[in-house]
Amino acid sequence: MASFEIMRYWLPVILLTTLSAAAQTLPVLDQNPPRLPWYQLQTPHFRVLYPTGFDQTAQQTARRLEQVYEPVSETLQKRPRKLSVVLQNQTMVSNGFVTMMPRRSEFFAIPSQDPFLAGNLEWLDLLAVHEFRHVVQYDKALQGLTRLAYTVFGNSAFSALTLGVPDWFWEGDAVGTETALTLAGRGRIPNFDLGMRANLLAGKRFRYPKAVSGSYRDNVPNHYVLGYLMSTYLKRTYGADAWSKALNRYYRFPLYPFSFSNSVKKTTTYRIEELYRRSMDDIEESWRKQQEGLRLTDAVTFPVTASGKVFTNYQYPQYVSDHEVIALKSGLGDIAQFVRLDRNGVETKVMVPGLYNNPEMLSVAAGKICWTEFRYDIRFGQRIQSEIKLFDLKSRQLKRLSSHSRYSVASLSPDGTRVVAVRNDESYQIRLVILDAQTGQELRVLDNPENDFYGQPRWQDDNRTLVVVTRTKAGKMIQSIDSETNTKRDLLPVSGQNISHPLPWKQYIFYNSPQSGIDNLYALDTKTGQSYQVTSRPLGAYHPAVSADGQKLSFHDFHAEGYRIAEMQLDPSRWTPVGEVRDGSVRYFGPLISQEPGGAQVRTALADSLSPTADFPKKRFNRLLNAVNVYSWGPVVGSDGQSGTVGLRSQDLLSTTQIDLGVGYDQSERTVNYYGNLSYQGLFPILDLGFQRGQRSTSVYIDRRAPLDSLRSDAWNYNQLNAGFRIPLQLTTSKYFQSASLSAYYNLQQVSGYDLPVRPITEVGFDRVLHGMSYAAAYSRTLKQSKRDVGPRWGQAVSAVWRNTPFGGKLTGEVWAVQGSLYFPGVGKHHSLRLRAGYQQQMQGTYRFAPAVFYPRGQSYVSYDQLMTGSVEYRLPLLNPHWSIGRWLYIQRVKATGFYDTALGESQVLVQGQNRVVTDQYYTTGLDLSFVFNVMRLRTPFEAGIRTLYNLKTGELLVQPLVIGLGF
Secondary structure, three states: OOEOHHHHHHHHHHHOOOOOOOOOOOOOOOOOOOOOOEEEEEOOOEEEEEEOOOHHHHHHHHHHHHHHHHHHHHHHOOOOOOEEEEEEOOOOOOEEEEEEOOEEEEEEOOOOOOOOOOOOOOHHHHHHHHHHHHHHHHHOOOOHHHHHHHHHHEHHHHHHHHOOOOHHHHHHHHHHHHHHHOOOOHHHOHHHHHHHHHHHHOOOOOOHHHHHHOOOOOOOOOHHHHHHHHHHHHHHHHOOOHHHHHHHHHHHOOOOOOHHHHHHHHHHOOOHHHHHHHHHHHHHHHHHHHHOOOOOOOOEEOOOOOOOOOOEEEEEEEEOOOOEEEEEEEEOOEEEEEEEEEOOOOEEEEEOOOOEOOOOOOEEEOOEEEEEEEEEOOOOOOOEEEEEEEEEOOOOOEEEOOOOOEEEEEEEOOOOOEEEEEEEOOOOOEEEEEEEOOOOOEEEEEOOOOOOEEEEEEEOOOOOEEEEEEEEOOEEEEEEEEOOOOOEEEEEEEEOOOOEEEEEEOOEEEEEEOOOOOOEEEEEEOOOOOEEEOOOOOOOEEEEEEOOOOOEEEEEEEEOOEEEEEEEEOOHHHOEEHHHOOOOOOOOOHHHHHHOOOHHHHHHHHHOOOOOOOOOOEEEOOOOOOOOOEEEEEEEEOOOOOEEEEEEEEEOOOOOEEEEEEEEEEOOOOEEEEEEEEEEOOOOOEEEEEEEEEEEEEEEEOOOOOOOOOEEEEEEEEEEEEEEEEEEEEOOOOOEEEEEEEEEEEEEEEEEOOOOOOOOOOOOOOOOEEEEEEEEEEEEEEEOOOOOOOOOOOEEEEEEEEEEOOOOOOOOOEEEEEEEEEEEEOOOOOOEEEEEEEEEEEEOOOOOOOOOOOOOOOOOOOOOOEEEEEEEEEEEEEEOOOEEEOOOEEEEEEEEEEEEEEEEEEEEEEEOOEEEEEEEEEEEEEEEEEEEEEEOOOOOOEEEEEEEEEEOOOOOEEEEEEEEEOOO
8 A cells, every 4th residue: 555655755846846937837646537526425533535426335434434533543642633535436456545745545445356465354444544544643743843844834844844754654553553453454464574574584684774775686575564563563562652752752853863763762762773673683583483393395496597686576376287387477677577487497488468457366277378457547547447368378469358347356267268357346346257258248247245355266177166265244265156146155164364365176275374374375175174284384375276187286485585486296195184283373463452442442343334323414526616725835945955935735635736826036046936837637638827927137248259348237027828738648558658748838928127238049038028839749668667677678759849939929939859769678687778869940030949859968058950969878787785874875776877969950140141051060978877875764765976978079078966866
């Protein structure tokens, strides 16, 4: 779940934005289709917004939020302000988040097929507890200096002061809360901390900077896992209110470096680094005790080509012969791809899927691979569908079996004629659907009146009976379902175990269970009802598959270097009856249950059906009346340090309308400007309107001849109006990210009080008015990248611009330009080569537009009638270290970029009454050296370095600072 991540990504954009005389376009947000009606429910502590047809689920969610309000708030000793919660039902992405820009929470109402995310919790119940805990965390900050900052400056400054609280606390505390207050939660799921467990048991204890910031080589568990273990250790040791005390100290004065660590030290007597060491010592001891006395089953791991030096996964094995499997390969250095593996270590790339919708399973049957992929709406980012894809291993043909569909998982029948899929309707209704594997036609829709959750369905050998994990209010069970009659039979009774991955074989049903405290494979004998433990692996075993001859059982298990495919003899006589399986569960959260005063209340609430109580009153939500929603006010300093603004920022709750109003000041020119920007994004085209009024000033030499004694200064007023539209298009349908955009803008610039006798041809002067139009089109297609890639290895991008003055006037001009880039693989696996070229033509006139193509780096721009540019750029990683400089800096990557830029300009000039052609050429080359680093233990990376430039024409050598990215 993204949780508060979106807020933290947007924050630096807001903090670093500064307005100038140029047109300002506000960022493109994700919207729903414009014709979707919205409604709202008002409760004592929440306003729930939801789309039409979602009434029942909205009522249930509103009641659930009220039920968890007090218990979730208790241990942080804060009762949050009333909150708006937006229920999104157009997406197939399972997620949720809390943000302060503007203040709201969004629940993506699509249950996840990943059994290790929600476990035995109903999806919206999990979001209600987890996301509301983030709301409590944020409102906890409304005290001391942070409250003063919010009162004066709004959410932008408020959110800036929360950056000192590490990401791991936000998510770890929320995971701990969901675990302690419910009977499920990720703290109870062994797969959740699998990576950390593997590292510590393998002796790979990372230093705190690496544990927080990550690595380009090793598997560093995310901030959810790190935070759960660290925040839980502190509560186990110092009580449930320990974090409340630490946060109280931090928010009183959060301005100095490492103030959060110091607040923890005053609460516990040790700093964050020591908290990390102690929590790792504590949990490692528990995990090592769990390993004592384990009787491990033997299995042979498939050899792989991946180097153990770089974290790589091989998952979801499916036999295509008695000695070969299809698996999904992914990792730090590889994009997700299907590969063929055999027992001798021969690996063959099969194909690369598109936007893989991973249900934590894979289906291969009758020589075909079956999976689901996300399909984004071409325009509206909140509408994301999920389609079924089939790939024929023999013909190598890819088929899109469904379109405009909402299938979260799909499985092929053994004969390859039919597909069973789980369909999630926009009304939050879950159904099993049988499709024709040739046409994609829905043959049958199996009714589900109780709306139970269905997970990871599989076919039995009769090509008729289905086996599925069913989650009810009471827990999970395994059922068989007749795909013709919808007749159901309970095979494994309901329990609180987080079972998953069912696989029928003969009279048995294999499944995954954490019964021993470690995820392993079990088998149910459907004739006797007896269950057996099949595997006992030290860290876990997942996703069983049986070879065609019935002699081998394969699965994937985990190592510190990644998931690997393992294989063992399939011999039921060696299985252990479940009654003999020792429960070695590590209940690290155990003390929290008694510490949380509202736990019993929440568990009781989650067990009821929510039906007896009266509904909250329903009311239509009017977008127009709620278009203005101010969330930030006060001053903002520009990224150049020479400018700043004082203004208001507004964004409505459905992300359709953005407004910026304010006053700006430019320190370099000592001038003031007033601005207003409006972007309405609720239609297919985005409509933008911007206005600025202010002053400019400059000093120029009127007479360029020596001596330069004719310096003149002047200040003048300007008005600028920009109005137009843009259409961003999302076109991704494969392993290539594809997007396009179109735009057209009218630009009015009006100048008064300009008293200089000359003006630059690129400026509006002499009390004139410029009426201009600007048109642009762009297209990009680039291959997906792994974390270790420094740039696209394959791709194309092209853009075109046309600016002119079609309305006449004293100022006339026209420019059109086109430029493109081609991306190719470099010599090394993660290298990237880019070839770039551009052409620009400026028409003769009384005004010259700004450049519309790139220009050689380090060379001052000169406007020509015709301009041709070219560039060759080679990017590569040099090192992936884990260097720490005290508590201030952690460097995790060093990169280099070599480039060669050239430009050829040609203009016609009038010399002694005759037109002459003037031609100039420019050549620059250089080397960029950049570092990816983290500052003061922040997880967000930065990238900066130095650029060395050599001008081949002038012989000038320059060394410049280089800021590439802020990591947001």
